[in-house]
Each structure stands twice: as structure tokens, then as C-alpha cells.
Amino acid sequence: xxxxESTQQASGGTSRRDALKLAGAAAVGGFATTLSSSAPAGAxxxxxxxxxxxxxxxxxxxxxxxxxxEPITTESAVSYASDPSTGAITAxxxxxxxQSVVLTKDWSNTSEWYNWRQSVVAGKTMxxxxxxxxxxxxxxxEVARYTLSRAWPSxxxxxxxxxxxxxxxxxSITVVYETLGFKKG
Numbered sequence: 001x002x003x004x005e006s007t008q009q010a011s012g013g014t015s016r017r018d019a020l021k022l023a024g025a026a027a028v029g030g031f032a033t034t035l036s037s038s039a040p041a042g043a044x045x046x047x048x049x050x051x052x053x054x055x056x057x058x059x060x061x062x063x064x065x066x067x068x069x070e071p072i073t074t075e076s077a078v079s080y081a082s083d084p085s086t087g088a089i090t091a092x093x094x095x096x097x098x099q100s101v102v103l104t105k106d107w108s109n110t111s112e113w114y115n116w117r118q119s120v121v122a123g124k125t126m127x128x129x130x131x132x133x134x135x136x137x138x139x140x141x142e143v144a145r146y147t148l149s150r151a152w153p154s155x156x157x158x159x160x161x162x163x164x165x166x167x168x169x170x171x172s173i174t175v176v177y178e179t180l181g182f183k184k185g
Contacts, residue, residue: 053135056103058151059128065106067170069132072101072146074180100176101132101148107159107169117156117173125152130175134185142185148177 056063077094105113119126130148135141154176159169 053137053139055133055135057131057133063103063105065108066103067106068102068104070102070104072132072148072180074099099178099180100154100174101130102172102174103130104170104172107171113153113171113173114156114158117153120152120154127152127178130177144182144184147181147183148175148179149181150178151175 054066054069056066056069075096075098077097079092079094080089081092082089116126116128127150130151132146132148133142134144134146136143152175153173155174157172157174159171161169
């Protein structure tokens with residue numbers, strides 16, 4: 001043990017070696033941890049989220065019974081151009097093709113998502129802010145958040161019924177958004 005490690009432990013700090021041991025144990029425990037290489041020895045470990053720790057709010061109201069948030073998608077069309085003198089082909093970003101996310105929750109005999117989609121069908125698109133909170137392993141602190149601005153549902157999927165399925169009924173919406181924001185917690 002080096003003098004700086006002894007000093008840190010005596011003052012209640014964590015040595016870099018102990019921090020790395022904790023990081024290895026944490027990774028085995030089902031969540032990832034990071035230790036900045038530029039951080040001084042004894043820097044606090046930062047726990048990242050695990051897949052089951054998240055929440056979603058739509059226009060400031062948290063969604064109850066949320067089961068899944070499928071990957072946020074942002075995609076651009078690709079525009080190709082050919083240079084006749086060299087024959088080289090270049091690729092450039094074109095228009096945005098897809099910016100969406102699918103949210104799935106327990107069906108609860110409420111009609112918020114259905115009504116939101118029906119407003120779009122009726123030509124009265126109600127755009128809302130959707131915030132996806134990514135939480136730490138204890139669900140007590142936000143690690144990061146995605147903000148989807150001016151979002152509206154392009155698709156509603158109601159429950160699927162089967163006598164062979166004993167699971168909960170669920171419903172989902174595909175939400176299209178105009179801008180995507182990301183903020184670390």
C-alpha cells in the first residue's frame with residue numbers, strides 16, 4: 001500500500017485500488033460503474049443506471065404502470081453524390097427520417113394514450129413534452145434524462161387478448177418528436 005493510499009484510508013477516503021475493486025464488484029452486481037481516469041485517487045464512483053430503473057413523464061405527469069421504453073431512435077436519410085471527374089461517391093446527411101420511441105405500459109382501463117392518438121387522427125395534434133428519467137440502481141437519483149420536445153403519438157397499440165396468455169394486458173404508443181435533448185444527472 002502506498003503512502004497516499006494509507007493517508008486516504010486514514011482520512012476516510014477510498015484508495016484507487018479499493019475503488020477499482022468496488023467497481024469490479026459493482027459490475028458483477030448488475031450495474032456498471034465508471035471511474036474517471038482524470039479523477040484523483042479516491043474519487044467517488046458514479047453508478048450508472050440498470051435497465052429496470054427508469055420513469056417517464058408526459059407534460060409533467062408521470063406514467064403509471066410503465067413496462068418498457070424501446071430504444072430512442074433518431075435517423076437521417078442519406079444523400080449520395082457522385083463526382084464525375086474522380087468517380088468518388090460521397091455520402092451526406094439528408095432530412096430526418098425517423099425520430100421516435102415506443103412506450104409500453106399496463107393497460108388500466110384509462111384512455112389517456114388512446115385519446116391523445118385520436119386527437120391526431122382528428123387533425124388536432126396535441127404536442128407534448130416527454131421526459132425519460134434514467135435512475136441509479138436504488139431508484140433514488142437521476143443519472144440522466146432524455147427530453148423529447150413537441151412529441152405526438154404516430155401509433156397506438158391496444159391490448160392483445162389470448163386465452164393462452166396469463167400476463168397483464170398492455171398498451172403502447174409510438175411517439176414521434178421534433179428535438180431530442182440529453183442531460184447528465
